Amino acid sequence: MADNILEMRQITKTFPGVKALDNVCLEVARGEIHALVGENGAGKSTLMNVLSGIYPYGSYEGDIVYDGEICQFHTIKDSEHKGIVIIHQELALIPYMTIAENMFLGNERGGRQVINWNETNELAKKYLEMVGLKESPQTLIKDIGVGKQQLVEIAKALAKNAKLLILDEPTSSLNEEDSKALLELLLKFKANGMTSIIISHKLNEVSYVADKITVIRDGCSIESLDKKVDDFSEGRIIKGMVGREISDRFPKRSTDIGDIKMEVRDWTVYHPLYSERKVVDNVNINVRKGEIVGISGLMGAGRTELAMSLFGKSYGDKISGKIIIDGKEVKLDSVKSAIEHGLAYVTEDRKGNGLILSNPIKINTTLANLSGVSNKAGVIDKYEEYNVASEYRGKLNIKCPTVEQNVGNLSGGNQQKVLLAKWMYTDPDILILDEPTRGIDVGAKYEIYCIMNDLVAAGKSVIMISSEMPEILGMCDRIYVMNEGRMVAELKGSEASQEIIMSHIIKTA
Amino acid sequence: MDKTKILDLVKKYTMIIVLILVLGFFAIRTGGSILLPMNVSNLISQNAYVFVLATGMLLCILTGGNIDLSVGSVVCFTGAVGAILMTKYHVPFIFTVLAMFAIGILIGAFQAFWIAYVRIPPFIVTLAGMLIFRGLSNVVLDGLTISIKDYTTFVNVFGGGANCYIPDVFGDNPLNITCLLAGAIATAIFVFLQFRSRINKVKKHYEVEKAAFFWAKTVIISVVILAFTFRLSQHKGIPTVLIWVMIVVLVYGFITSNTKTGRYFYAVGGNEKATKLSGISTNKVYFLAYTNMGLLSALAGMITIARLTSAQPTYGQNYEMDAIGSCFIGGASAYGGIGTVPGVIIGAVLMGIINLGMSLMSVDANWQKVVKGLVLLAAVIFDVVSKRGGKMISKD
Numbered sequence: 065m066a067d068n069i070l071e072m073r074q075i076t077k078t079f080p081g082v083k084a085l086d087n088v089c090l091e092v093a094r095g096e097i098h099a100l101v102g103e104n105g106a107g108k109s110t111l112m113n114v115l116s117g118i119y120p121y122g123s124y125e126g127d128i129v130y131d132g133e134i135c136q137f138h139t140i141k142d143s144e145h146k147g148i149v150i151i152h153q154e155l156a157l158i159p160y161m162t163i164a165e166n167m168f169l170g171n172e173r174g175g176r177q178v179i180n181w182n183e184t185n186e187l188a189k190k191y192l193e194m195v196g197l198k199e200s201p202q203t204l205i206k207d208i209g210v211g212k213q214q215l216v217e218i219a220k221a222l223a224k225n226a227k228l229l230i231l232d233e234p235t236s237s238l239n240e241e242d243s244k245a246l247l248e249l250l251l252k253f254k255a256n257g258m259t260s261i262i263i264s265h266k267l268n269e270v271s272y273v274a275d276k277i278t279v280i281r282d283g284c285s286i287e288s289l290d291k292k293v294d295d296f297s298e299g300r301i302i303k304g305m306v307g308r309e310i311s312d313r314f315p316k317r318s319t320d321i322g323d324i325k326m327e328v329r330d331w332t333v334y335h336p337l338y339s340e341r342k343v344v345d346n347v348n349i350n351v352r353k354g355e356i357v358g359i360s361g362l363m364g365a366g367r368t369e370l371a372m373s374l375f376g377k378s379y380g381d382k383i384s385g386k387i388i389i390d391g392k393e394v395k396l397d398s399v400k401s402a403i404e405h406g407l408a409y410v411t412e413d414r415k416g417n418g419l420i421l422s423n424p425i426k427i428n429t430t431l432a433n434l435s436g437v438s439n440k441a442g443v444i445d446k447y448e449e450y451n452v453a454s455e456y457r458g459k460l461n462i463k464c465p466t467v468e469q470n471v472g473n474l475s476g477g478n479q480q481k482v483l484l485a486k487w488m489y490t491d492p493d494i495l496i497l498d499e500p501t502r503g504i505d506v507g508a509k510y511e512i513y514c515i516m517n518d519l520v521a522a523g524k525s526v527i528m529i530s531s532e533m534p535e536i537l538g539m540c541d542r543i544y545v546m547n548e549g550r551m552v553a554e555l556k557g558s559e560a561s562q563e564i565i566m567s568h569i570i571k572t573a
Numbered sequence: 574m575d576k577t578k579i580l581d582l583v584k585k586y587t588m589i590i591v592l593i594l595v596l597g598f599f600a601i602r603t604g605g606s607i608l609l610p611m612n613v614s615n616l617i618s619q620n621a622y623v624f625v626l627a628t629g630m631l632l633c634i635l636t637g638g639n640i641d642l643s644v645g646s647v648v649c650f651t652g653a654v655g656a657i658l659m660t661k662y663h664v665p666f667i668f669t670v671l672a673m674f675a676i677g678i679l680i681g682a683f684q685a686f687w688i689a690y691v692r693i694p695p696f697i698v699t700l701a702g703m704l705i706f707r708g709l710s711n712v713v714l715d716g717l718t719i720s721i722k723d724y725t726t727f728v729n730v731f732g733g734g735a736n737c738y739i740p741d742v743f744g745d746n747p748l749n750i751t752c753l754l755a756g757a758i759a760t761a762i763f764v765f766l767q768f769r770s771r772i773n774k775v776k777k778h779y780e781v782e783k784a785a786f787f788w789a790k791t792v793i794i795s796v797v798i799l800a801f802t803f804r805l806s807q808h809k810g811i812p813t814v815l816i817w818v819m820i821v822v823l824v825y826g827f828i829t830s831n832t833k834t835g836r837y838f839y840a841v842g843g844n845e846k847a848t849k850l851s852g853i854s855t856n857k858v859y860f861l862a863y864t865n866m867g868l869l870s871a872l873a874g875m876i877t878i879a880r881l882t883s884a885q886p887t888y889g890q891n892y893e894m895d896a897i898g899s900c901f902i903g904g905a906s907a908y909g910g911i912g913t914v915p916g917v918i919i920g921a922v923l924m925g926i927i928n929l930g931m932s933l934m935s936v937d938a939n940w941q942k943v944v945k946g947l948v949l950l951a952a953v954i955f956d957v958v959s960k961r962g963g964k965m966i967s968k969d
Contacts, residue, residue, distance in 0.1 A: 420843030
C-alpha cells in the first residue's frame with residue numbers, strides 16, 4: 065500500500081439540475097506531482113473546490129481522507145490549516161499592495177491586531193528566495209509581470225505552511241520561459257518532499273512534470289496513469305480525455321449553404337488595459353448564408369474577445385481589420401450600428417452581460433429592439449410588447465406561467481431561451497452564439513440546437529463559440545480552431561474529430 | 574385566497590398599508606386634526622418641493638442607486654438668481670422663469686457631463702456641486718435675504734403666500750365648487766381609463782386582474798381622490814402648486830412607465846453591461862438623469878422662493894435628503910433598476926404625514942429627525958432583506 069497523503073473517495077457533487085461530480089476518486093501519494101486533466105467543464109475545478117472547502121462538508125457526498133484521517137472542511141481556512149493550499153487560475157493578488165502585504169493577507173504576522181512589519185518582510189524575503197523571485201517584498205504587485213505574480217502566489221501558499229499544493233492552470237497566462245521556470249520549481253519542491261496537484265491543459269507540461277495523471281471526463285474519474293507503468297504520450301492522454309461516443313444528441317438538418325455572408329480580414333485586437341497584449345491576432349474568418357461555423361478552443365483563447373470586438377467594438381482596444389458583409393466593407397463602431405447591420409451577439413455570460421434578472425421576460429425580450437414595439441415618439445405599446453414576448457415564448461418553448469415573470473426565477477435553459485428570443489427579435493442575419501448551452505441541461509440543449517437549425521434553415525448565418533467539443537462537432541458545418549488569439553486551423557465539420565482539434569490546440573500551445 | 578397570495582399582496586402594497594396605519598395613528602393621537610381641511614392643504618403646499626425633487630431623484634437612483642447630493646444647493650442657487658433677476662434687474666415674470674429653468678438645466682448638464690461621460694462617481698460630483706452652488710448662492714445674494722413679496726404673479730403661480738389657490742369661478746361659496754368639480758372630473762377620467770384598459774385587455778385576451786380586485790381598486794382610489802378634493806374645497810380650494818406637482822407626477826409617471834427613454838433608466842440600473850450590449854448608450858442615460866435633476870431642481874427653486882416669498886442663502890438645506898428618503902421609503906431599490914413615480918410619491922406623502930403629525934403632536938424637532946431616520950432605515954432594510962429572500966444576515 066502506497067503512502068497516500070490524500071484520498072478522495074467517491075465524491076459526488078450535484079448542483080441544481082446538474083451532476084458535476086459523479087463518484088470521483090483521486091489518490092495522491094506523498095511527495096509526488098499528480099496531474100489532473102480533462103476538458104473544460106469536466107469537473108476538475110469543482111473537485112478541487114470540494115477539497116479546499118469552498119464547497120463545504122455536507123454539500124457533497126463521499127469522503128476526503130487526508131493524512132490518514134477523514135476531514136470535514138467547512139471553509140477554506142479549515143483546509144489551509146491542514147496545509148492544503150490552492151492557487152487559482154485567476155491570480156487573486158491586490159495590485160496596489162506590496163508583495164509582502166499580499167503574501168500575508170489574511171495570514172498577518174504579529175499580535176492579535178497589530179501587524180509586525182519587520183517579521184512580515186523578513187518572512188516574505190525568505191519565501192521569495194524559496195521560489196527564486198528576486199524582488200523586494202516592498203514592490204507593488206502592479207509593478208511586476210504575470211510570471212512573477214504567479215511566483216508570489218506560490219510564495220504566499222508556502223507561507224501558509226503548505227504540505228499539499230494545488231495549482232489550477234498555473235502556466236495558462238505565462239510565456240514559455242516563465243512556464244519552464246515554474247515547472248522546474250515544482251520539481252525542486254518535489255525533491256524537498258512537497259506534494260503537488262497540478263491542473264493543466266498543456267499536456268506536454270503534464271507529461272514532463274507529473275508522476276501520475278488522473279483523467280476526469282463528464283464528472284467521472286476515468287483512469288489513473290502512472291509514469292512508471294503507463295504510456296505518458298499526449299495521444300494516450302487525449303484518448304482518455306475525449307474518448308466518449310457521440311450518439312444522436314444533435315438534431316439533423318439538411319444543409320443548404322449559400323454565398324459568403326460576412327468576412328473578417330486581418331482582425332487584431334489589443335487588451336483594453338494591457339495595451340501591448342494582443343488578444344486577437346490577425347484573424348481571418350468567414351461565414352456563409354445558412355451555415356453554422358464553430359469556433360473551438362480553450363478558455364482564454366480569445367474567442368469571446370473576438371466576438372465582442374466584432375460586435376460594435378464592445379471589447380478591446382486598437383482594433384484593426386476589415387469586416388465585409390454581403391461583399392461591402394462596413395464600419396461597426398457601436399453596438400447600435402452592429403445591430404443595424406444585422407449582427408447579434410448572444411453572450412456566454414447570460415446573467416452578467418445578457419439579461420436583466422430583476423425584470424420580466426417581456427421587458428428582456430424587447431430590450432434590444434424597443435423601436436419594434438414603440439411609436440415614433442418613443443411611447444411603448446405595452447400590448448404589442450406583450451404579444452411579441454408571448455409569440456417568442458411559444459416559438460422557443462420558454463417554460464413559464466406568463467411573460468410577466470421575472471427572468472431571475474427561470475431555470476438556466478429558459479433564461480438562455482429568453483436571451484435567444486431577445487436577439488432573434490432584432491431580426492439579425494448573423495448570430496454569434498457564445499457558449500449557447502453552457503450550464504443548461506441536456507433537454508434544453510437539444511432545444512437550443514433545434515432553434516439553431518431553424519435559424520440557418522431560414523437563411524441566417526450562425527457562428528457558434530463553444531468549449532464543448534462534441535457540440536462543435538455535432539452542429540457545425542465548418543470549424544475554426546483558435547488558440548492564444550490566433551486561428552490555428554480550419555476544418556470541415558465532416559473531417560474534424562476531437563483528437564484532431566485537441567492536437568491543433570496543443571501543437572500551438 | 575391562500576397564504577402566499579396574501580403575503581404577495583401585502584408585500585406589493587406594504588407602503589400603502591403603512592401609510593394608512595401611520596395616518597390612523599396620527600388621526601387618533603391628534604384628535605383628528607391631521608385630517609382637517611387646512612392641514613390636508615398644508616400637506617401639499619409644504620411638501621410640493623419634495624414631490625418634485627423626489628421624482629427627479631428617482632431617475633438618478635434608478636440608474637444604479639446613484640444619488641444627487643447637490644439638489645438642495647441648486648434649489649437655493651436658482652431661487653437666488655431668480656429673485657435677483659426680478660428685484661434688481663426687473664426682468665419680467667416669464668423671462669425670469671425661463672432663465673431659472675435654463676440655469677437649472679445648465680447646472681444639471683455640467684454635473685451630468687462629469688458623471689456620464691468622464692465617469693466620475695456621482696457621489697463625488699454632486700458633493701462638489703453641493704458646495705459650489707451653496708457658495709455661489711451666498712455670493713449672488715451677498716449673504717442677504719431678498720424679499721419677492723411684491724412680485725405677486727410669480728408668488729401666485731408657484732403657490733406661495735396666502736392667496737395661491739385656484740380661484741372659484743362660481744363665486745364665493747363655503748365649499749370651493751371649482752375644486753369639487755376638478756375632483757369629480759379627475760375621478761371620472763381615472764375610472765374611464767381603468768375601464769378602457771381593462772376592456773382592451775379582455776378584448777385582446779390579455780391577463781386581467783380578478784374582477785373583485787379591479788372593482789375594489791377602482792372604488793378605493795376614486796373615493797380617495799374625491800375625499801381629498803372635498804377636503805381641499807373646504808379650505809380655499811386647489812393650491813396652485815398642486816398643479817405643478819400633478820404635471821410633474823403625470824409626465825414623469827408616463828415617461829418612466831411607457832416610453833423607451835424611461836425603460837432605459839430601468840435597464841441601466843438592472844444590468845448596465847447587458848444594456849450596453851443591447852445597443853443602448855448608457856452614457857446618455859446617465860446624462861439625462863442628472864440634467865433632468867437640474868431642471869426639476871430649478872422648478873423646486875421656484876416653488877421654494879414663492880412659498881417663502883423670499884430668497885436666502887440657507888434655503889434648500891437638506892432638501893436632497895428629503896428627496897432621497899422619499900425614494901427609498903417609496904420602494905426604490907438602493908441598487909437601482911427598481912422604483913416607480915407613484916411609489917416615490919407615496920414615500921414623500923408618508924414622510925410629509927410623519928412630519929405634520931409630529932408637529933401637530935408638538936414632538937420636539939430633534940426627535941422628529943430621529944423618527945424620520947429610523948423610518949428610512951427600516952424601509953431600506955426591508956427592501957434589502959426581502960430581496961435576499963427574507964434572510965437577515967448576508968453570507969460571508
